[in-house]
Amino acid sequence: MDTVKLTIDERTVEVKKGTSVLEAAEQAGIYIPHLCFVHGLKPYVGCRLCAVEIEGARGLELSCAEPVRDGMIVRTNTPKVLETRRNLLEVIISEHPWKCLTCWRRERCNPLWHCQRDAKVTDRCVMCPRNRDCELQRVVDFVNMRQDDQPFYAVPKTQPIRWKNPFLQYDPNKCILCTRCVRVCAERRHVGALELSHRGYRATISTAFGEELDCEFCGACAEVCPTGAIMEKSRRYTGVPDVSVPTVCGHCGVGCGLQIDVKNGKIIGVTAPESHAVNGNDLCVRGKFGFGYIQSESRLKTPLVKGQPAVNGTAVPVSWEEAIGQVADRLYDIREHHGPDAIAFVGSSRLTNEEGYLLQKLARGLVGTNNVDQAASMFHRGTLDGLGARLGVGAMTNSLADLEKAGCIVVVGNNTANTHPIAALKIKNAVKNHGAKLIVAHPLRTDLDRFATLSLHYKPGSEVALLKGLAAGLLSARGADLEQTAGYADLRASLQGSDAAAVATQTGVASEALQQASKILSEAAGETSPAKAQAGEEKPLPLRPSKPIVLVYGSGLSYAETPADVAAAVANLAVLLDAAGAQVGVAALAADANLQGSCDMGMLPDYLPGRVAIQDDAARARIAHAWLGAQGQLPSKRGLGFREMLEAARNGKLKAMVVVGDDPVTSIPDTAYVSECLTDLPLLVVIDVTATPTAQLADVVLPGVSFAEKAGTFTSTERRVQKLRPAIDPIGDARPEWWVLGQLGKRLAARLGGAAKVQLEYEGPKAIMDEIGALVPTYAGISYDRLEEGGLQWPCPSATSQGTADVLDQANTRLVAVQHESSTAPAASDYPFLLVTEKTLFSDLREPPINGRNLLQVERTDFAELNPVDAVVLGIQSGDRVRVVSPAGSVVARAVWSDRVEQGQVLVPSGVRSEVNGLLKRNGAFVRASRVTVRIEKAIELPVER
Ligand code: SF4
Ligand code: SF4
Ligand code: SF4
Ligand code: SF4
Ligand code: FES
Known part of the structure; x- marks a missing residue:
């Protein structure tokens, strides 16, 4: 039985097994006060406000941590519960600015009025950025605490507010130490940037291990904070929004839902939705904080027409007409x-x-x-044409939700945490919450490497050779299962010379690692086929494991010199895995919000x-x-x-x-x-x-x-x-x-x-x-009336269709020969380093305005990352000014020692520094970074800062 029946305050409630008593009460419309519990996080049992009486139990039970049982009888408002709750709350607010909290005038007070209770300015709710949107206020009101309910006396905290974070502020004086922020950062975002430090009166939230804040600025901590302790700077003193408009993020192809909060016709912030089909209740920094440009001074406000050269060619405002x-x-x-x-x-x-x-x-x-x-389109044509030709659909074949359910994920050539952060979060969830196997193949160590079962750091430009090596490994592990696949002979012939040793030479990835990757893939595809089993070679074992395998690659990779080969190599791997018994999806990630749609x-x-x-x-x-x-x-x-x-x-x-x-x-x-x-x-x-x-x-x-x-x-x-x-x-x-x-x-x-x-x-x-x-x-079945929360996935051929999550057309798939091996630049004595460029989390190539003040406060883009071994050989320290020189141009940067970068490579971020593009030429024509070699010289001049 999947549901449980219980009674809460004389009401019969039926909920899913495993639900907590607190959540069951919520579903029945019964509010149990709570301050440390957050949906989706493990119970912390810190505030104890959620105490309830459960028939048969010796004392009060904490409803946030107590799972429902059949026949349970729960009471949330007995005298004992009410008294305990009030006592606990008195302790909690004794160290909090509480005078407004219990004042009958709070709803009517204006921030600039005199307080009739002698409260200090910093003690007043009406001066708090969270006023009227505060869970502590809600709990105090629910418990009905009055002015006369004098809390225990405690010396008010007088710690300084921490302002340094570009998007958030932390006011320790308003912190009730519920640890919601710490837990959301560690458990939901897998970052672990915060911790509860010190004890007693000095207890506070600080950065993990007292180190510098290592944060991805997702804003989740501010969203779960029940008080005004962690606050988005953009919302300070704005009050509650007049309206929250649900819409879709305009920054990347994930398509997260978000709520734009508006006050007096201005955007004051962005909130994650409660639960969205794509992103649940998560956002990344771009979705959460990348709205500054919308109301910036740099906006064009009127049509402009340039006059004739005779009048200096100056643009003059004119009417639309x-x-x-x-x-x-x-x-x-x-x-x-x-x-x-x-x-x-x-x-x-x-x-x-x-x-x-x-x-x-x-x-x-x-x-x-x-x-x-x-x-x-030059960044996406490879996917559009290549996957279209090979798999019958020029788009991602499955759904992002599959990433969270996957048994095995292979990420090739895409720093997903930077380009599609919420897709990356799903990958992290699959690993952390469900034990998925993750293979990350990228020239650099990326954020996903922290979660990887196996990391393959290949030479830039050798991804096709690597993919062929994985296909060859799969053929040797599962050849008998795959022989009947259309195009098998062609593929097999083209994989001559793609054995682990040869691929190791081409890609720089150790042959043992390649073999391990093939083993992981083969195991994730399921067990051997019944045909083989009937021949008595193996025990009969089930086919098609329930968890899918997802191959992830980014549209940036399709801008290789031979994008069709990249797509074909990815498609071959998908077809092989499918033939081996896996449910497989190709997550070809489109970079921008409507890149897929604009092609459609x-x-x-x-x-x-x-x-x-x-x-x-x-x-x-x-x-x-x-x-x-x-x-x-x-x-x-x-x-x-x-x-x-x-x-x-x-x-x-x-x-x-x-x-x-x-x-x-x-x-x-x-x-x-x-x-x-x-x-x-x-x-x-x-x-x-x-x-x-x-x-x-x-x-x-x-x-x-x-x-x-x-x-x-x-x-x-x-x-x-x-x-x-x-x-x-x-x-x-x-x-x-x-x-x-x-x-x-x-x-x-x-x-x-x-x-x-x-x-x-x-x-x-x-x-x-x-x-x-x-x-x-x-798009035939798509109309505005049907596009409420979550939208519809095409193909949606009729008004009754619910859209299609998975479109891999097995009937149309076929293995093909891929001849191309590698486009890694040849080494040259005067340009000995391979160049790697990458888009950072905070940059948005086609949205220069968001690289405004706030985002660039958290990121410097004027750096060049070097492997420490290379740096020592060159005599370069972190912070030194260096010049990265290619045959086509040069760029000045600050050197950073980094173990993200393999020896023999140098990383220069792209995106916001268009001068980096000047490096990317050979014989006068633009080429991909992997075709460029550079040297590194010490420089005197300062890098250009933005
Ligand atoms: S956090 Fe809440 S209770 Fe505390 S001062 Fe702000 S509005 Fe008042
Ligand atoms: S913004 Fe996100 S990553 Fe940073 S501390 Fe808060 S929850 Fe953690
Ligand atoms: S900062 Fe907010 S969420 Fe974090 S412990 Fe303090 S009150 Fe709780
Ligand atoms: S992952 Fe992409 S769509 Fe989602 S919030 Fe971030 S930028 Fe927006
Ligand atoms: S909500 Fe249950 S202990 Fe805090």
């Missing part, structure tokens, strides 16, 4: 004189699905060009909405009919990709570019080249939220809005379509991009006359999504 009119007129002229393909449209994964759809509709349906792309919407030069190839005549005709009527036609020639657009701008073939929500000057390596190409364009129009470096080059700049100001949908990396809700009004005169594109389309259509019948103006995003649903089969 005038700005859009000018853009439409100039696009019209360019189209008339140079044809539709002289115009290009660049979108971004920051746009909603509806906006991405509208952008490519404007390009294809109205202007008549397939020149549509997004700069970020056809924001690509060769795909229409629904990711159908532009050359598919029937699909093109169907969409043309829907947009333009029976005689309508869409261009069939593949458009220019973003890199080709730059080339075309350089050689004068491209005359105009409309960039929406992206900043390619910063986000694309080779900053100088991108700037030069964009400067060559006769017309550059940028729609964005801030004056990015790309916007500064533009002839017309139109102010767009952030994810917090608009409605629409994002599709996360796990194909989950979720609804955004506007939390605040657009800043200044900024407008949502769907509106801007609609107005631009209307004006341009008016110039083009009768031929331009395509609809681009809509009432709102909901109407656009209805059109998407009608055109894109995988």
Whole structure:
């Protein structure tokens, strides 16, 4: 029996086995006061306020730690319980600023009024950032403590408030030592940055082991703190929010739900939801604190048009009418004189699905060009094309929830804790809570290595060789099980020379470690097949273990020189594991919030909405009919990709570019080249939220809005379509991009006359999504009414479909030969180090504004990490200024001794330091970091600090 029946305060309650009495009471709507208990954490039994009477027990029992039993009779309000509770509470508040707590005027007092009880300013709830949102207040009110209930006398604490943390403050005087913060940090976040230190009156919360704070700034400690002791700085003295708007994070492809708290029309903070389908009640630093840019001074607030060179080319504010009119007129002229393909449209994964759809509709349906792309697609094409060709779906094949349930997880080439922190948290949970096996393969020691069963540190660029080595290991361990798999012979032939010894030479990973990895995978795939068992070689054993194996790789890895080979090597491993009996998923993590959705919407030069190839005549005709009527036609020639657009701008073939929500000057390596190409364009129009470096080059700049100001949908990396809700009004005169594109389309259509019948103006995003649903089969069952909490995962083919969590199409899978081995740069005597670059937790490549004041207080980006052995040989100390020199350029940094980095490598963070991109060239062309070797010299000058 999975449920238990008990009686609480004469009420019969039925709850799941294992539930605590306190939670059972909660489910029955009965409040038992508590201060140290938090859902999801082990009971601490520190405050003892949750004491209840249980029939048959000798004394009072602590309900937070007492599991329910069938027939149990619980009383939460007997005289003994009430008296105990009051006594305990008197002790707790005796060391707390308590005068307001028990004062009848508290609800009415204004912070600036005189106190009638002689309370010091620092003793007053009305001066506390947590006032009216405080669990201690709630408990005191519930117990009905009055002014006359004089607590025990204790000398009030007078410890200084600790301010140094950029996002949080700690006021020890308000701390009731419940240890919720310590436990959430250790148990739920697996960080362990805090501890309870000292004893008695001096007891306080401090950093673990008294060391410097080693914290990932997730803010979970502040969210569980029942008092104003740990407080988000952004909420100090704001009071409780007027409204909390549920929406979706705009920072990475995980698609976490969050609540934006708004007071007087301003965002005062972000809260994790109580329980969300994707992230439960967790957020990372970017989701929790990465909202500063939304209300920053750097926001664009009005359309700007650059005057003629005769007036110094200065941008001047104009009305929307005038700005859009000018853009439409100039696009019209360019189209008339140079044809539709002289115009290009660049979108971004920051746009909603509806906006991405509208952008490519404007390009294809109205202007008549397939020149549509997004700069970020170069990082995701490998996944889209490679996995699409090999596994039948160009996306993550399973759900992020599988990470938490997995029996075995393999992470290849992705520092998940930095790029997709909540996905990483799920991996950590799987290891810590369920004993999952974790193999982490990365050139660096990453945060996940702390949890790994096995770490494989390979030479940058040798991931395909490594994946082939794992496949070869699996073949030798489970060959007989796999022989019938389609393409087996091709794969086997291509794995000649991928034995453990050869792969060890190519990758730098010890052959024993490779063999161990194959063993872990083979065991996780389950036992040997019945066929083999019937032959009498093995005992009959069950197939398909219930826990899945998940292969994780990031979209950054797909930007290898041979992304199709990376995808094919990952896909081969998935097919082999599947054939060996495992439930397997490929978690190809899309970097940005709506990277998956923007590809689904056809924001690509060769795909229409629904990711159908532009050359598919029937699909093109169907969409043309829907947009333009029976005689309508869409261009069939593949458009220019973003890199080709730059080339075309350089050689004068491209005359105009409309960039929406992206900043390619910063986000694309080779900053100088991108700037030069964009400067060559006769017309550059940028729609964005801030004056990015790309916007500064533009002839017309139109102010767009952030994810917090608009409605629409994002599709996360796990194909989950979720609804955004506007939390605040657009800043200044900024407008949502769907509106801007609609107005631009209307004006341009008016110039083009009768031929331009395509609809681009809509009432709102909901109407656009209805059109998407009608055109894109995988989105057919998706409509706004169905996208409440948690959204739906595509394919969602009908209004009754609940979406699809797992899309690995076994019928379509096949093993393929992968010839490519390694793209590791060859060693050179004058450039002896391999370069490794990585995005840090606090950087967001395409969101420069969030790298503002707060985030950069917790992170320096001007460093170069060196293995201590190399540093000693070079005579470099931590903190020395060094110059990292590649054949293409150099960057000055501060050296840091680090055991994260293997000997012979140097790590320079990318993302916020665009000058790092200057290192990444060979023979004039941009190359991946793994193709670059560098040397390290001592430098005199200071690194550029941000
Ligand atoms: S933490 Fe709560 S009880 Fe303490 S001063 Fe602040 S509002 Fe009052
Ligand atoms: S912010 Fe997160 S990581 Fe840092 S101390 Fe609080 S719970 Fe721990
Ligand atoms: S800081 Fe808050 S959560 Fe941590 S022990 Fe003190 S009162 Fe409890
Ligand atoms: S993991 Fe990604 S989606 Fe989730 S809160 Fe962090 S940045 Fe936002
Ligand atoms: S909530 Fe049970 S002891 Fe604190």
